[in-house]
Amino acid sequence: DxxxxxxxxxxxxxxxxxxxxxxxxxxxxxxxxxxxxxxxxxxxxxxxxxxxxxxxxxxxxxxxxxxxxxxxxxxxxxxxxxxxxxxxxxxxxxxxxxxxxxxxxxAAVAFSEPGAGSDLSTMETRARIDGDELVLDGHKVWITGAAYADLVVVFAGYGDAGTAVMVPAGAPGVTIERVPEPLGCRAAGHANVRLDGVRVPLDSVLGGRPGQSLPLLVTIALAYGRISVAWGCAGILRACLAAATAHARGRRQFGRPLAEHQLVARHLAELFTAERVASRACADASASWDGNSPDLVTATMLAKYVSSTQAARGAATAVQVLASAGARDGHAVARAYRDAKLMEIIEGSNEMCELMLARHALSAA
Ligand code: FAD
Missing domain, CATH: 1.10.540.10 (Acyl-CoA dehydrogenase/oxidase, N-terminal domain)
Known part of the structure; x- marks a missing residue:
């Protein structure tokens, strides 16, 4: 490529x-x-x-x-x-x-709400049919890319069930406001999205009609998000490894390159291992995806969990190796440190991943 x-x-x-x-x-x-x-x-x-x-x-x-x-x-x-x-x-x-x-x-994708984070079953955004239109009311928060989006895929409750709807960002009743000063991924256009009596034609409802299982809709969408975040974190680790090795080779203290101090070398070994482990977990999940394997859900969850936790730890390690050289805004490792932390929160937090992996372990045992 x-x-x-x-x-x-x-x-x-x-x-x-x-x-x-x-x-x-x-x-x-x-x-x-x-x-x-x-x-x-x-x-x-x-x-x-x-x-x-x-x-x-x-x-x-x-x-x-x-x-x-x-x-x-x-x-x-x-x-x-x-x-x-x-x-x-x-x-x-x-x-x-x-x-x-x-x-x-x-396009941006909107699940989260002020009261519905990890527990999306408490979503309060509602859809109702009025003639040949669907009407949406609700409040979505922290929607990545919403500040740039032409379209927002909105997940909402419909009666006892759910629906996913393609909503033009410029439709009357849609208000998009940036999340001020996010910790990381600061240019990703995170925004809160208000939907006040937003009307879209019924054929904007994915699948043609509202009324599917909301957890199923969410799970399908998140599968892609998880594998994508996982690969993104593998990329963070590659960048951190490159920055840390280059610095450890070039910078000298106590008469020799940092890399020749064994405690620094251990940091490099840990970073190298983290990148390899994350990349393997991602490749395994992608193989499941490409092979239509029934292992996909677990492999994707595992990749997201492994890759984001390794990236958060690995980015902290890279900052440690660069020390003052990487300890300022705008430096790649400082940015990675802030960005990677957020990857442990989104698309299913670490804890949510752990709960699902434990459930899988229990059912497989
Ligand atoms: P909470 O659900 O309140 O959780 C707080 C803490 O409690 C977490 O550590 C969590 O793991 C833990 N916790 C909660 N329940 C349990 C439990 N049962 N057992 C153990 N621990 C638990 N949302 C979107 O819809 N679209 C987006 O594009 C999007 N992009 C985002 C980008 C960023 C950078 C961030 C930070 C968030 C984004 N979100 C997005 C929102 C994201 O999905 C939520 O932040 C996430 O689901 C966690 O919800 P919460 O922040 O409300 O935390």
């Missing part, structure tokens, strides 16, 4: 730190990468997408993640939106939305 990697490198250059401090990803960068289909590269060719496998898309995601986690976050949301349309939409909806998502339009 030399061409895709070259385009990412050309667009990001050495600007990730600047984007992080300004909190903004330039619109032309998003449109160009999106228009090349690379923000959701698994969209099949028949819909105008690049048609990547999960493994190939994962490696691209890691590359973006190693350069700029804010951009990778946009890639995760866009890919999750495209996957949600692919899995939950009708053929007519796939043909309508997917070419837009590989053509430069941007």
């Amino acid at each position: 030399a061409a895709a990697v070259a385009l990412v490198d050309e667009l990001v250059g050495d600007l990730a730190g600047t984007w992080d401090t300004s909190g903004v990803l330039p619109d032309p960068v998003l449109r160009k990468l999106g228009g090349a289909g690379l923000l959701c590269a698994q969209v099949p060719e028949v819909y105008g997408g690049p048609g990547y496998s999960s493994l190939r898309n994962g490696e691209l995601t890691a590359h973006v993640g190693g350069r700029c986690s804010s951009l990778r976050s946009i890639q995760t949301s866009q890919g999750m939106a495209a996957w949600t349309v692919t899995r939950l939409g009708t053929e007519r909806q796939r043909a309508a939305y997917l070419p837009r998502l590989v053509g430069g339009e941007l």
Whole structure:
């Protein structure tokens, strides 16, 4: 994928730190990468997408993640939106939305609410039918990419069941307000989304009609998000390993390079191990995805858990190796340290992952 990697490198250059401090990803960068289909590269060719496998898309995601986690976050949301349309939409909806998502339009995915974080069953956003329209009322929070989005995939309750709806960000009744000063991924356009009597045509409802199982809808969408975050974290680890080894080779203290002090070498060994373990877990999950394996849910959860925890720890280790050289805003390892921490929270926090992995262990034993 030399061409895709070259385009990412050309667009990001050495600007990730600047984007992080300004909190903004330039619109032309998003449109160009999106228009090349690379923000959701698994969209099949028949819909105008690049048609990547999960493994190939994962490696691209890691590359973006190693350069700029804010951009990778946009890639995760866009890919999750495209996957949600692919899995939950009708053929007519796939043909309508997917070419837009590989053509430069941007999408965000909205589950979370002020009272519904880990426990999405307490979602209060409601959908109701009024004639040939669906009406949405609710409040979504912390929606990655919503500040840039043309479309928001909104998950809502409908009667006792649920629904996923494609909502234009500019529709009357939609208000999008940025989350001020996020800890990390600062340019990822996190925003809170208010929906006040928002009316969309009924054919914006994925699947054609509301009233599916909400947990099932959410689980399908999150599967993509988890594997994408996992690969992004593998990218963070690769960037941290590169920065730490380069610094440990070049910087001298007590008459020799840092790398020759055994306690520093141990940090490098830990980082190397973390990157290898995370990458293997991601590759395993992608193999399950590409092979339609029944292990997919567990493999994806495992990859997200392993990769995000390793990235959070690995980024802290990299800051330790660089010490004052990496201890300021704008430095790649400082950015990684803040970005990686958030990856332990999203798409199922560490604790949620642990609970699900324990459940799997108990059922498999
Ligand atoms: P809570 O659910 O309140 O949890 C707080 C703590 O308690 C956590 O450590 C949690 O693991 C723990 N906890 C909760 N329940 C249990 C339990 N039963 N057992 C053990 N521990 C438990 N949402 C979207 O819909 N779309 C997005 O694009 C999106 N992007 C995000 C990007 C970032 C950077 C962040 C920080 C959040 C984003 N979110 C998004 C929201 C995210 O999904 C939630 O933050 C996440 O689900 C956790 O919910 P919460 O923050 O309300 O924490």
